[in-house]
Amino acid sequence: MTTPAATPAAVAGAAPAPGAGLVRRSAGAAAPLALGLGVLVVWEVAVRALGIRPILLPPPSAIAAAVVQDLPRLAGATWVTGRSALLGFAIGAGGGFLAGLAASRWRPLREAVVPVGVVLGSLPIVATAPIFNLWFGALSIWSKVAVVALVVFFPVLVNTVAGLASAPASSQELLRSYAAPGRTVLTALQIPSALPFVFGALRVAAALSVIAAVVAEFFGGFRDSAGFFIKTLMANADYTGAWATVVALSAFGLALFGAVALAERVAMPWRRDDRGVRT
Amino acid sequence: MSAGEPALAASRADAGVGGVVALRGVSKDYGATPALAPVSLDVAPGAFVSLLGPSGCGKSTLLRIVADLVEPSAGSVTVAGRPAREARERRDYGMVFQAATLFDWRTIRRNVELPLEVMGWRAAERRARAQRMLELVDLADVADLRPPQLSGGMQQRVAIARALAFEPALLLMDEPFGALDELTRERMQDGLLAIRARTGTTVLFVTHSIPEAVFLSSSVVVMSARPGRVLAEIPVDLPEPRTEDTREDPRFFQLVTEVRETLRRGVRP
Amino acid sequence: MRQGARRAIGVTGVLAALVLLWEGYRALALATGATWPIAVRGTGNAQQFPHVWDIVLAYGRPYRGAGETLGAFLVGEAGATLREVAVGFALGVVIGFALGTLFAHSRLAERALMPWVVVSQTVPFLAFAPILVVATGSIDALPDWSGVALLSTYLVVFPMTVGTLRGLRSAPASGEELLRSYGASAWTRLWRLRVPAAVPQLFAAAKVGATAAVVGAIVGELSAPGAGGIGGALFDFGRVSNNALQLFATALAAGLLGIAAYTVVALAERAVLRRFTGVRA
Numbered sequence: 116m117t118t119p120a121a122t123p124a125a126v127a128g129a130a131p132a133p134g135a136g137l138v139r140r141s142a143g144a145a146a147p148l149a150l151g152l153g154v155l156v157v158w159e160v161a162v163r164a165l166g167i168r169p170i171l172l173p174p175p176s177a178i179a180a181a182v183v184q185d186l187p188r189l190a191g192a193t194w195v196t197g198r199s200a201l202l203g204f205a206i207g208a209g210g211g212f213l214a215g216l217a218a219s220r221w222r223p224l225r226e227a228v229v230p231v232g233v234v235l236g237s238l239p240i241v242a243t244a245p246i247f248n249l250w251f252g253a254l255s256i257w258s259k260v261a262v263v264a265l266v267v268f269f270p271v272l273v274n275t276v277a278g279l280a281s282a283p284a285s286s287q288e289l290l291r292s293y294a295a296p297g298r299t300v301l302t303a304l305q306i307p308s309a310l311p312f313v314f315g316a317l318r319v320a321a322a323l324s325v326i327a328a329v330v331a332e333f334f335g336g337f338r339d340s341a342g343f344f345i346k347t348l349m350a351n352a353d354y355t356g357a358w359a360t361v362v363a364l365s366a367f368g369l370a371l372f373g374a375v376a377l378a379e380r381v382a383m384p385w386r387r388d389d390r391g392v393r394t
Numbered sequence: 395m396s397a398g399e400p401a402l403a404a405s406r407a408d409a410g411v412g413g414v415v416a417l418r419g420v421s422k423d424y425g426a427t428p429a430l431a432p433v434s435l436d437v438a439p440g441a442f443v444s445l446l447g448p449s450g451c452g453k454s455t456l457l458r459i460v461a462d463l464v465e466p467s468a469g470s471v472t473v474a475g476r477p478a479r480e481a482r483e484r485r486d487y488g489m490v491f492q493a494a495t496l497f498d499w500r501t502i503r504r505n506v507e508l509p510l511e512v513m514g515w516r517a518a519e520r521r522a523r524a525q526r527m528l529e530l531v532d533l534a535d536v537a538d539l540r541p542p543q544l545s546g547g548m549q550q551r552v553a554i555a556r557a558l559a560f561e562p563a564l565l566l567m568d569e570p571f572g573a574l575d576e577l578t579r580e581r582m583q584d585g586l587l588a589i590r591a592r593t594g595t596t597v598l599f600v601t602h603s604i605p606e607a608v609f610l611s612s613s614v615v616v617m618s619a620r621p622g623r624v625l626a627e628i629p630v631d632l633p634e635p636r637t638e639d640t641r642e643d644p645r646f647f648q649l650v651t652e653v654r655e656t657l658r659r660g661v662r663p
Numbered sequence: 664m665r666q667g668a669r670r671a672i673g674v675t676g677v678l679a680a681l682v683l684l685w686e687g688y689r690a691l692a693l694a695t696g697a698t699w700p701i702a703v704r705g706t707g708n709a710q711q712f713p714h715v716w717d718i719v720l721a722y723g724r725p726y727r728g729a730g731e732t733l734g735a736f737l738v739g740e741a742g743a744t745l746r747e748v749a750v751g752f753a754l755g756v757v758i759g760f761a762l763g764t765l766f767a768h769s770r771l772a773e774r775a776l777m778p779w780v781v782v783s784q785t786v787p788f789l790a791f792a793p794i795l796v797v798a799t800g801s802i803d804a805l806p807d808w809s810g811v812a813l814l815s816t817y818l819v820v821f822p823m824t825v826g827t828l829r830g831l832r833s834a835p836a837s838g839e840e841l842l843r844s845y846g847a848s849a850w851t852r853l854w855r856l857r858v859p860a861a862v863p864q865l866f867a868a869a870k871v872g873a874t875a876a877v878v879g880a881i882v883g884e885l886s887a888p889g890a891g892g893i894g895g896a897l898f899d900f901g902r903v904s905n906n907a908l909q910l911f912a913t914a915l916a917a918g919l920l921g922i923a924a925y926t927v928v929a930l931a932e933r934a935v936l937r938r939f940t941g942v943r944a
Binding site for chain 1: 788921
């Protein structure tokens with residue numbers, strides 16, 4: 116609801132789509148791909164023709180060359196940052212979901228958790244990074260994981276609570292008319308109703324987790340992490356190298372996002388059907 | 395056959411005494427606002443009783459009180475000879491809402507199986523019963539599709555199959571055809587009567603359509619505007635079985651006129 | 664109103680519970696000398712786990728031994744951050760509104776650009792912070808803090824684009840047909856129907872954007888050596904002083920800054936709604 120997850124359709128459309136509708140989708144991908152290519156070409160030509168300094172904008176060909184040349188080191192740095200993101204994502208999302216389930220059991224708590232969660236979630240949580248460094252040490256993975264988990268926790272919590280309460284009143288009356296026990300209402304109705312909300316939050320959280328991990332590293336972290344690389348490469352005037360590091364990190368972010376989108380399709384097959392073949 | 399069956403047979407036997415539904419002085423207030431004036435009503439076994447009235451007259455509230463989904467402010471409710479709470483916990487009635495209220499994450503077949511699952515039936519029995527119910531509403535060929543793939547009328551037929559799946563003696567229907575177009579609506583009415591001819595289920599039916607109430611019912615309970623009270627209970631003596639010809643019957647029009655005039659008296663007291 | 668009161672009580676309750684949780688955790692850590700789930704360096708040192716009230720009182724204490732209090736110092740830094748937030752937010756709102764309006768009117772633009780706008784959200788753009796700050800710093804015509812402001816702008820553009828697009832689309836088709844029947848131009852239809860219809864979504868997006876702008880500015884500042892601001896203060900305290908009390912107080916100030924940015928937009932929303940619809944939000 117409150118998160119920028121507000122565009123499930125648009126986001127899902129951007130995800131890779133195996134199976135039916137592939138032809139239509141690839142036709143739909145033509146316009147954005149053409150635009151992307153066009154932008155790359157204009158960028159390359161402009162940088163060369165206007166003599167733009169690499170400190171402002173290196174040409175895409177140079178960035179690509181740096182990625183290829185430095186691949187092992189970049190992959191290593193991305194993994195150092197990515198594993199903090201993954202671990203924090205798992206802990207924060209799992210914790211947020213469980214806390215949401217717990218908060219939903221009791222109405223006053225449920226009503227209070229959403230506004231508080233929205234406010235806390237929108238605050239600059241990355242500001243806690245130096246505190247966690249102080250606690251766990253800047254050279255401990257846990258100081259990064261803690262920041263990521265905290266950033267991921269709130270959107271998942273808020274959307275879980277909202278999703279569990281999203282089942283229409285008539286569906287709840289239906290199960291009441293069967294005298295269904297609370298556990299059945301939770302598993303047969305509330306959790307399936309909450310899944311679109313939870314996955315919306317997870318997609319946002321996937322992107323946030325990589326961001327939080329790298330920002331936590333800006334406050335100090337492993338010497339072989341992406342965050343440390345970007346800062347030191349910039350300080351050493353290796354601008355193209357810094358760009359290449361961001362590109363590698365972006366690839367990891369996209370992969371994580373794609374994995375969540377894929378899990379969403381597997382977990383909610385009914386969502387696939389209704390925009391499908393029959394009408 | 396299953397754990398549910400003997401109880402259902404018992405409830406049918408009990409239903410003979412005092413009506414399937416018996417309301418005595420049932421009223422409902424929301425805070426200081428009365429929504430429903432005291433209502434007393436009996437529904438005989440096998441009857442088809444419609445509750446008819448203007449929007450907001452409390453007819454849906456009355457139905458929900460029978461279903462024990464809403465607590466009455468005063469009065470007593472018995473369903474199949476028992477307090478409403480007990481009747482709900484024993485699953486003595488099936489309910490159909492205005493929205494089909496199907497779960498998108500289940501196939502049509504598994505939607506029909508839902509009440510049986512809640513009641514702890516075994517998988518093979520559930521499947522067999524769901525199949526029979528889908529045949530009853532003529533939807534066996536879409537059993538493996540999902541709700542969004544069906545038209546509104548088909549979805550509502552699934553909801554009826556689901557409500558009848560555990561063979562309750564009483565069917566509660568809350569404007570089930572209210573969201574459908576006129577032609578579909580008439581087809582659904584014919585279908586409902588055909589199903590009832592085979593199952594003998596007692597029906598309590600909420601509607602605001604006068605022709606629908608007259609065509610379907612053995613008696614029409616006409617209610618006044620808020621706070622709702624019963625203006626009259628009009629027996630419908632149209633010949634059985636009701637068919638397309640019934641809609642052209644002069645007696646049908648007479649009854650429609652009678653119900654309409656009773657309704658108007660309720661609007662201008 | 665009654666629901667509002669109940670919610671206020673609930674929110675206060677949750678905040679009180681958080682404070683209690685923290686104090687309880689602190690007491691447990693100090694009593695047992697261990698922390699759960701992860702061991703904290705030097706547990707048992709009370710300084711690592713300041714009392715909530717000590718954090719609040721720290722604002723009145725002198726900062727680095729000089730006469731200036733920590734509170735006064737942070738207010739000054741917050742002012743610098745707010746300037747970046749304000750400029751970045753304003754630019755982001757304008758760009759987001761323009762993009763959203765373009766998408767609402769051109770299917771081709773939406774189909775070609777929208778996927779990139781979405782992909783842009785999966786990219787860890789804040790990783791660009793050091794690059795952006797150095798790049799803008801190399802342009803003499805721009806002030807030092809412009810890179811930080813641009814980072815804020817980036818975070819504002821996405822919610823504003825989506826909010827504008829959905830808001831403009833939310834105008835009823837019948838209203839559109841009515842204005843067409845008067846022969847109204849596309850421009851008139853936009854400003855007389857679609858933009859007013861979009862106001863609630865625009866403000867919802869702006870509120871998300873305002874808090875995001877604060878995050879962007881703080882991350883930008885900590886990537887810019889000597890940029891100051893709340894982000895710079897956090898970085899310096901984290902690096903140099905190792906003083907838990909100052910760190911907690913500064914992190915709390917960052918949170919308050921986020922709330923302040925949100926509140927400014929919420930107040931603007933209330934004023935606009937009251938002025939144009941008479942509705943009290």
